[in-house]
Amino acid sequence: MCAFVSINGVGLNDLLERASQLSDKLHSLSTSLTNDLDSHFPPVGRVMMPRPSMCHTSSLQVPNDKDQALKVPEDELLSLARSLLLAWSDPLALLSSEASSLAHPERNTIDSKTKELQENINSLGAGLEHMDSTSDNLSSLPFYTNSLGQDKTSRLVNFHFLLSCFRRDSSHKIDSFSSKFSAAGQPRRDLRCVREDMLSKCKTGPLFFVSKV
């Protein structure tokens, strides 16, 4: 059976609960933001939209399927998750500041949701940091842009693009990089307990945070 260590007095189940709540929250926020943006998006914007490979986080090497993901050690996966989270703090700040001046009828809703998104990401990042103290593995994914554009259309398009990059990174990548699959599949010496449905198969070890972002 697993031995659990509680961090800061909070038990594992609570942490997992919080994690999945945050994750769902983030997903619903980013989805609704995308829907809001799409409601009044100029058709020309879709043409102008940059490729997803232009996301500033695309340089990060991530496993692309299940078998690959299963082979990667958990610490690396956690580092990936943390790197991604870290890479998004600056862009989210930019989005937050620019949301209120978008040329979009729903900009107030968008503004509040973006700020909520920023808060949630920060709290999740803080949670992850608690879990894993080894921060030497973090990749740096710098974000050099400090403005969304000059004219209102390009600003809208870039906002949408950044948001889609974020959605992709948060809803999907970090989600799967939480070692939710490693506990059962590979018995490892320093395996960390992950999710409640796989606890019986975990080995002992310190707590591992499941970031279902």
Place this chain on the structure above:
Amino acid sequence: MWRDAEQALTLIWLLSWTAHGVCHSPPGRPRLTRCRSPEKETFTCWWEPGSTGGLPTSYQLYYRKESSLEVFECPDYHKAGNNSCYFDKQHTSIWILYNITVVASNALGKAYSESVEVDVMDIVQPHPPENVNVTFMQTTNSPYFLVQWQPPHDADTRSGWVTIKYEVRLKIENSGDEEDSSWESYSAGKQLEFSIYSPQPGACYIVQVRCKLDHGLWSEWSPSSFIQIPDNMLDTQNAVMIIAITLTVIIFLLTAGALTVKMKPVKHFLLPPVPEPKISGLNTQLLKSGKSEEIFSALITPGYPQIVQSSDRQVEYLVVSDYDEEMDFEGKAHLEYQKGENHPTDNTQKGSQNSIKISLNSSQDLNTTLSENVHSGAVSNQLSVLGEPQQLLHLKCKGSPVKAQDRNTQMSSGSNCEHVSINPAGLTEYVEVDEDQKPLVREDYSMVSDVISDNILVLQDSIPVQGHKEVKCDKTSEAEETGGVFEPLGYLETLTTFSSES
């Protein structure tokens, strides 16, 4: 001749054209309808062909991955059926956009569909749950039915690659009813069973389950499962209730019957009659007859109306005693303590006027008698002194201010524990209670620095000797020493003492 040949050719061409009966044309554009990944490891895309153009048309699907320019063709056209392309595990990568195009080609040309960009993570929709079965559990008090199912066989929940969530819905099948009841949905989380409590007896339920992976799309509903709830669900609870209700009704009827039979005594028992007001002497019959004189004559009885002495007024009365040398109660000094009507026992209320009648006996020391009887809590006490004091009375109140009031002149002075001396007016019939009005003291007892003995006050700014209020007791008591104003007064003065502690 050329014209003939031309016409012949045209004719032949026309004939050959019509002989086929159908127009041949290049194919119409196909259209990609949907792509789905049932378990986030593989995916399939389907398309809809356009017009065939009358010629056999073949379809190819080409795709390009996000970051490279290399174009690949569909790895498997057959596994998923017609007009489909199945990407197996090796060919499926997540977080990479696939740019997919379908090409229709026939002898006359090609047609390209619109390109579609697909990310596998966005198209995840699992198969419905399997082996849904429903069983009815009849427990004693709370019957329910249990829905159980299995996850779709291709979803890898064991390793945690995906997290699966279920949803159950049920509906009562109304065979014959026109209006259809609506579905009730319940979220079942990650568990593989679900209980529905308190089903309707005799109803037939339709149950379905569906699932979803992570943040993907909901699957289709599973095929309907049916369950019939048995009809005779009159369990003991119902029977007990029915019996109880019947008994209650019987008891109620009996009580009602008994009440109707014995109306009056019960009524008197439950609702005793309210006594009517009666005026003694007043005959209500006379009222009816209307003769007023008779009525009121009956009312007037000797002794009515009664004269009630008002007891709430403080009676100020003069006590004038005529004391000869033969006193009735000579040698007796007694204190009559007559209290005001309002405040009999407690002495702490303002305005209570207590009068003290003091009959003096020469042998007795009034001081002690008074000190016993003057309560410190009294607000005001009227001290009336009767009899013939053989000595001057020095009233020393302990801490309570003494106010001597001259009734005639309405001069009053109040001071804190003033030294009051009662000078007997000789052998007159009255006693004077005099207030010492020496200017030394007046109403300001702050000048008193010490009290030496019973009748000596020491004032601050004077030599003790001179500051004495020495009042000597005299039989004649006409003369006084220092500063006592001695006025023969023809009436009795009353002393009022105010308590400072009220």
